Amino acid sequence: MVRIVLVHPEIPQNTGNVGRLCAGHDVELHLVKPLGFSLDDKYLKRAGLDYWPFIKLTVHDSWEDVLAAFPTSRVLCFSARAEKTYWDVNYGPDDLLVFGREADGLPPELVARYQGSLLNVPHGENIRSLNLANAVSIVLYEVLRQAR
Numbered sequence: 001m002v003r004i005v006l007v008h009p010e011i012p013q014n015t016g017n018v019g020r021l022c023a024g025h026d027v028e029l030h031l032v033k034p035l036g037f038s039l040d041d042k043y044l045k046r047a048g049l050d051y052w053p054f055i056k057l058t059v060h061d062s063w064e065d066v067l068a069a070f071p072t073s074r075v076l077c078f079s080a081r082a083e084k085t086y087w088d089v090n091y092g093p094d095d096l097l098v099f100g101r102e103a104d105g106l107p108p109e110l111v112a113r114y115q116g117s118l119l120n121v122p123h124g125e126n127i128r129s130l131n132l133a134n135a136v137s138i139v140l141y142e143v144l145r146q147a148r
Contacts, residue, residue, distance in 0.1 A: 001093055002143050003028045003073070004136060005066060007110065008101040010036030016046065017133035021140060023054040030066060031059045036101070063110065070096060075114055078139065079105050080129035082118035089119060091143045102132050 004022055009015045009031060022029040039059070045052065060066050067075075076089065077098045098114075100106030111118065121135045130138075 001025070001027050001147075002091060002095045002097050002140070003030055003070070004140065005030040005032065005096050005098045006101075006132070006136075007032045007063065007098060007106060008034055008036070009132070010101045010103060011132070012037040013046075014102060014131065014133040018136050019055045019057065020051045021133070021137055022056070023051040025140065025144065026056075027140065028056040028058065030096075031057070032063055032066060033059065033061050035059075063107075066096070070094070074117070076117050076119055077106055077110060077114045078120065078135060079111060079118050080120055080123075081105075081111075082120040084119050086119045086121055086139050086142055091146055093147075095143075097136070097139055097143070099132060099136055105129070 004018060004027055006015060006018065006029070015031065015037070019029055060069070073094045073096045074092060075096050075098060078086070079100065098106070098110070100110070121130055121138050123130050
């Protein structure tokens with residue numbers, strides 16, 4: 001199954017919701033430091049409810065550590081400013097689905113490095129972007145739909 005990677009997440013509730021989603025579908029969750037909260041944060045724990053024992057969580061010190069752990073995985077990065085949509089991809093079991101932090105998305109160096117594999121989740125012009133946890137959910141359910 002694919003792996004969800006959150007790069008520098010800031011809002012514990014979003015990460016907790018993503019963790020709960022991952023637990024429900026047996027998907028690994030990878031967090032890349034720095035994090036905007038402690039893993040002991042009460043809001044993180046509350047959003048993940050009692051599913052924390054079932055979340056396959058790994059915290060990485062850097063993006064390079066993620067790549068070292070999964071050297072053959074395809075990297076798919078999600079950005080509100082990407083031109084291709086998440087519908088335009090056939091997902092594979094070893095894919096890394098990479099999402100940036102809530103305030104400003106992926107770091108510029110990742111956007112530049114993965115320009116050819118940037119994807120977006122379309123939304124109306126009334127908003128700048130979708131909530132991180134919602135975007136992860138939308139993409140993961142497309143992966144599950146394709147895999148059924």
